Amino acid sequence: xxxxxxxxxxxxxxxxxxxxxxxxxxxxxxxxxxxxxxxxxxxxxxxxxxxxxxxxxxxxxxxxxxxxxxxxxxxxxxxxxxxxxxxxxxxxxxxxxxxxxxxxxxxxxxxxxxxxxxxxxxxxxxxxxxxxxxxxxxxxxxxxxxxxxxxxxxxxxxxxxxxxxxxxxxxxxxxxxxxxxxxxxxxxxxxxxxxxxxxxxxxxxxxxxxxxxxxxxxxxxxxxxxxxxxxxxxxxxxxxxxxxxxxxxxxxxxxxxxxxxxxxxxxxxxxxxxxxxxxxxxxxxxxxxxxxxxxxxxxxxxxxxxxxxxxxxxxxxxxxxxxxxxxxxxxxxxxxxxxxxxx
Amino acid sequence: xxxxxxxxxxxxxxxxxxxxxxxxxxxxxxxxxxxxxxxxxxxxxxxxxxxxxxxxxxxxxxxxxxxxxxxxxxxxxxxxxxxxxxxxxxxxxxxxxxxxxxxxxxxxxxxxxxxxxxxxxxxxxxxxxxxxxxxxxxxxxxxxxxxxxxxxxxxxxxxxxxxxxxxxxxxxxxxxxxxxxxxxxxxxxxxxxxxxxxxxxxxxxxxxxxxxxxxxxxxxxxxxxxxxxxxxxxxxxxxxxxxxxxxxxxxxxxxxxxxxxxxxxxxxxxxxxxxxxxxxxxxxxxxxxxxxxxxxxxxxxxxxxxxxxxxxxxxxxxxxxxxxxxxxxxxxxxxxxxxxxxx
Numbered sequence: 001x002x003x004x005x006x007x008x009x010x011x012x013x014x015x016x017x018x019x020x021x022x023x024x025x026x027x028x029x030x031x032x033x034x035x036x037x038x039x040x041x042x043x044x045x046x047x048x049x050x051x052x053x054x055x056x057x058x059x060x061x062x063x064x065x066x067x068x069x070x071x072x073x074x075x076x077x078x079x080x081x082x083x084x085x086x087x088x089x090x091x092x093x094x095x096x097x098x099x100x101x102x103x104x105x106x107x108x109x110x111x112x113x114x115x116x117x118x119x120x121x122x123x124x125x126x127x128x129x130x131x132x133x134x135x136x137x138x139x140x141x142x143x144x145x146x147x148x149x150x151x152x153x154x155x156x157x158x159x160x161x162x163x164x165x166x167x168x169x170x171x172x173x174x175x176x177x178x179x180x181x182x183x184x185x186x187x188x189x190x191x192x193x194x195x196x197x198x199x200x201x202x203x204x205x206x207x208x209x210x211x212x213x214x215x216x217x218x219x220x221x222x223x224x225x226x227x228x229x230x231x232x233x234x235x236x237x238x239x240x241x242x243x244x245x246x247x248x249x250x251x252x253x254x255x256x257x258x259x260x261x262x263x264x265x266x267x268x269x270x271x272x273x274x275x276x277x278x279x280x281x282x283x284x285x286x287x288x289x290x291x292x293x294x295x296x297x298x299x300x301x302x303x304x305x306x307x308x309x310x311x312x313x314x315x316x317x318x319x320x321x322x323x324x325x326x327x328x329x330x331x332x333x334x335x336x337x338x339x340x341x342x343x
Numbered sequence: 344x345x346x347x348x349x350x351x352x353x354x355x356x357x358x359x360x361x362x363x364x365x366x367x368x369x370x371x372x373x374x375x376x377x378x379x380x381x382x383x384x385x386x387x388x389x390x391x392x393x394x395x396x397x398x399x400x401x402x403x404x405x406x407x408x409x410x411x412x413x414x415x416x417x418x419x420x421x422x423x424x425x426x427x428x429x430x431x432x433x434x435x436x437x438x439x440x441x442x443x444x445x446x447x448x449x450x451x452x453x454x455x456x457x458x459x460x461x462x463x464x465x466x467x468x469x470x471x472x473x474x475x476x477x478x479x480x481x482x483x484x485x486x487x488x489x490x491x492x493x494x495x496x497x498x499x500x501x502x503x504x505x506x507x508x509x510x511x512x513x514x515x516x517x518x519x520x521x522x523x524x525x526x527x528x529x530x531x532x533x534x535x536x537x538x539x540x541x542x543x544x545x546x547x548x549x550x551x552x553x554x555x556x557x558x559x560x561x562x563x564x565x566x567x568x569x570x571x572x573x574x575x576x577x578x579x580x581x582x583x584x585x586x587x588x589x590x591x592x593x594x595x596x597x598x599x600x601x602x603x604x605x606x607x608x609x610x611x612x613x614x615x616x617x618x619x620x621x622x623x624x625x626x627x628x629x630x631x632x633x634x635x636x637x638x639x640x641x642x643x644x645x646x647x648x649x650x651x652x653x654x655x656x657x658x659x660x661x662x663x664x665x666x667x668x669x670x671x672x673x674x675x676x677x678x679x680x681x682x683x684x685x686x
Contacts, residue, residue, distance in 0.1 A: 034652035192658065195642055197540055197564040200650050203642060207655040219642055219651060220658040221540040222566045223598025227634075227663040230600065255566025257573065258601045261608055291570075299538055299546060299562055303646020307543050308562060309377035312550040315535065315563040320570045 007142065008184035010166040010173075011213040015057060015066045015134070018042070022127040023076045025069050029056050030167060034208040045074050045092055052096035052103065059168025060242070061275065064102030065130075065137050067093050071110055072130035076123045086114055086122060099292070106133055134170050140275045141171030143333035148178025148238070148273055151329070154187050156235040159225060159263075161194045162253035163201035164240025164273065165209050175240040175273040176210070178331065183215050190216045192234065194225055196255060198298040198316065222255045226262035237263045241274035248324030248339030249286030254317050260326035269328035276332045281343035286321035294318050350485065351527035353509040353516075354556040358400060358409045358477070361385070365470040366420055368413045372399050373510060377551040388417050388435055395439035395446065402511025403585070404618065407445030408473075408480050410436050414453055415473035419466045429457055429465060442635070449476055477513050483618045484514030486676035491521025491581065491616055494672070497530050499578040502568060502606075504537045505596035506544040507583025507616065508552050518583040518616040519553070521674065526558050533559045535577065537568055539598060541641040541659065565598045569605035580606045581674075584617035591667030591682030592629030597660050603669035612671035619675045624686035629664035637661050 018024030018041045025042040031054065032038040040056060042048050048070040051057055057066045071093050075081050078089075094107040113129040114122055152158075164175035172180040179189055191210055196202035203219050210217035220228065228234050237259060243251040250256070250272050263270040283289055294316045300308035308314070330337050361367030361384045368385040374397065375381040383399060385391050391413040394400055400409045414436050418424055421432075437450040456472040457465055495501075507518035515523040522532055534553055539545035546562050553560040563571065571577050580602060586594040593599070593615050606613040626632055637659045643651035651657070673680050 035649050194566075195540070195650075197538070197566060200645065203651045208652045211652055211655055218656050218658050221597060221642065222564070223537075223540060223601060224658055224660055224663070226601035226604065227597065227660055228658065230664070254564060254570065258566060258569035258605050261569065261604050262601050265604055299564065301646075302543065303644075303648040305646040306378050307538075308546045309551045309554055312554055313561050315561050315567055315571065317567055317570055320567070321573070 008145070008172055008180040008213075010171055011209040012037070012166060014062050014167055015069060015170050017069065018073070021076070023073050025066065025073045027051055027057050027066060028167070030058055030205065031056060034204050042070055042073065043077060045089055048074055049092060049096045052093070059163070060100060060102040061137050061140070061169040061174075062167070063097070063100050064106035065134050065170040067103045068106040068110055068130040068133040071107060072126040075126050081122050082119055083114065083122070087111065109133065137169055138171035140333040141169050141173055141177045142181070144174055144273050144275070144331055145172055145177030145181035147335045148271065148331040149181040149185070149187070151236065151269070151271060151331070152178055152182040152187055152189060157190050157192070157233055159192045159194075159228065159234045159237045159259070160206060161202065161222075161239050161256055161259055162196045163205040165206050167205045167209050168240070174275065175238045176206070177273065178238060179215060180213060183213065190218070192218050192220055192225075192228060194222045194255060194259070195219050196253060197222055201253075225259055229262045229266040229268055232266070234268055237268060237270045238273055239271070241272050241278050242319055243283065243289055244272070244274060244279045244330065244341065245283040245285045245289060246281045246339065246341050247285040248327060248330070248341065249289070250322045250327060251286065251289045251291070251319045252322065254320045257320040257322045260322045264326050270326055271329050271331055272327050273331040276334045276337070279341045279343070281341050286323060289321060291320070292318040351488070351515055351523040353514055354552040355380070355509060357405050357510055358412060358513050360412065361416070364419070366416050368409065368416045370394055370400050370409060371510070373401055373548065374399060377547050385413055386416065386420060388432055391417055392435060392439045395436070402506070403443065403445040404480050404483070404512040405510070406440070406443050407449035408477050408513040410446045411449040411453055411473040411476040414450060415469040418469050424465050425462055426457065426465070430454070452476065480512055481514035483676040484512050484516055484520045485524070487517055487616050487618070487674055488515055488520030488524035490678045491614065491674040492524040492528070492530070494579065494612070494614060494674070495521055495525040495530055495532060500533050500535070500576055502535045502537070502571065502577045502580045502602070503549060504545065504582050504599055504602055505539045506548040508549050510548045510552050511583070517618065518581045519549070520616065521581060522558060523556060526556065533561070535561050535563055535568070535571060537565045537598060537602070538562050539596060540565055544596075568602055572605045572609040572611055575609070577611055580611060580613045581616055582614070584615050584621050585662055586626065586632055587615070587617060587622045587673070587684065588626040588628045588632060589624045589682065589684050590628040591670060591673070591684065592632070593665045593670060594629065594632045594634070594662045595665065597663045600663040600665045603665045607669050613669055614672050614674055615670050616674040619677045619680070622684045622686070624684050629666060632664060634663070635661040
């Protein structure tokens with residue numbers, strides 16, 4: 001049973017209403033991290049699209065929540081909102097990042113709710129639905145945290161990759177949710193975070209939020225994780241997932257698969273933490289998951305410095321696939337689940 | 344037998360005499376790569392120490408050669424060189440990077456040669472000995488290349504880590520020597536190079552020299568190498584070594600060990616290429632190898648940009664240890680050798 005007296009708060013408020021009337025959105029500007037903690041207020045359609053497009057808000061769950069609340073806030077400022085105008089606003093928001101599944105899902109959910117409402121009730125209905133999206137995301141994180149915290153004991157040393165933390169959600173994250181729940185209960189934990197090339201989400205974001213939450217955190221190059229595992233100083237690996245196939249194969253940030261191989265080589269459990277909605281029962285296995293290739297500049301530039309000769313191409317996949325056999329447990333908001341998965 | 348008609352030249356001249364009288368040293372300034380190809384001429388003790396200390400020249404073999412030739416050149420400019428003055432110069436050069444074994448070894452070799460010479464013969468003797476150090480380094484690389492080229496077939500796709508190439512030696516490198524020898528013989532090869540965090544030697548140096556040599560090269564984040572191996576598009580992994588223990592355990596740039604694990608998981612041969620002098624028979628196994636920890640700034644800064652929150656510590660080992668069981672062959676200037684190694 002959840003211990004309501006020790007429920008952890010997120011280390012930062014990633015997405016929130018900007019005012020009591022729910023006519024604006026407040027976002028933590030993740031582009032400024034870790035150097036500065038800056039919040040931006042969104043009141044217009046252009047500002048909302050810009051914030052999503054420029055990664056002011058990132059992480060699939062957080063993007064979905066920001067889209068829902070942002071759409072509701074923008075709609076509330078329309079002089080005389082109609083269903084037709086709402087459809088226009090919704091399409092513009094959904095198009096901000098075409099490949100973000102949670103974005104489209106959140107927008108469609110608000111449209112579905114709006115369909116049954118009279119025009120004069122639209123604004124309130126949208127705000128209520130957006131609030132539900134927010135509440136459910138927070139609850140989803142908490143449920144993953146409860147399920148995963150049962151795997152953590154006092155003194156355990158956790159290794160994680162990328163950022164599947166509070167900054168990627170409206171709540172306490174996915175892969176880091178068990179850490180926050182256990183920490184709130186007084187379980188002493190330490191975390192090692194891969195810096196996570198090329199975009200350094202581990203260095204920039206994971207270490208920031210864990211430090212803020214008071215969880216001791218150390219950052220390492222991705223290639224040094226196997227050294228830690230070999231030294232016997234890691235007790236468990238916790239990672240997130242971008243998609244989980246029916247057979248249990250996991251697509252997650254590139255670098256996850258070699259981490260799983262190293263964990264297996266040293267007998268360390270490897271836990272994948274994700275909302276149940278990440279399971280894609282229509283995808284049979286990892287081979288069927290298309291892997292996005294990202295741009296050359298992510299490897300060619302270090303800050304403003306050119307570190308790659310002109311004309312040298314890159315292999316820069318966003319994700320890799322960890323086979324089911326390397327996963328010890330799948331930790332979801334439905335508890336620990338085991339493949340094969342059906343919808 | 345070496346095919347003398349197709350001996351490859353190094354893609355760049357890392358270290359050379361600066362003039363026919365061997366009174367100066369010419370170094371490729373590796374700090375300027377890959378953006379610019381800049382050469383510096385060294386004529387004074389201060390300039391030599393500065394060049395070694397600031398990594399104008401890097402890679403253990405190249406540092407040793409530069410120290411020997413630089414010491415001979417600086418000594419040649421002394422008004423009336425004595426053994427006592429030579430000893431002073433030698434100590435200053437050797438102290439430029441205290442932990443560089445090849446540096447101390449090269450300086451001691453020149454001192455040993457000088458011991459038997461009269462003062463008026465010192466300058467010529469030092470230059471001859473330095474030339475021998477250079478020639479032997481070039482021959483060592485070539486011998487590794489010949490031994491390793493026998494492992495390469497037309498169309499093979501090679502993966503490498505860090506820079507154990509021409510830029511780390513006075514010749515054609517160690518891990519890349521087989522590639523250059525095979526390439527010179529008309530064997531078509533492609534290379535994938537890990538960018539190699541944190542110092543990006545793969546992106547900055549390995550890709551530069553391979554591109555210059557006309558070998559197709561693609562750069563990837565370290566964490567993406569396992570994806571390539573899983574896709575079946577890599578036929579062999581070639582890496583260098585910083586130290587090889589008596590039992591065959593290999594210390595090399597951090598990230599080598601997870602690469603060896605991934606190669607084994609996918610049945611891809613893993614070759615360690617190094618001069619025989621890298622074998623340290625006095626070190627029983629990898630556990631006995633002390634691993635240098637490097638500074639926080641290597642992870643905290645991307646160019647000039649801060650990417651790590653203040654107060655977050657790092658785990659930043661320079662090397663890791665790959666166990667003997669994961670190494671398919673040891674490729675040395677004595678040919679393919681097998682542990683246990685004795686001196």
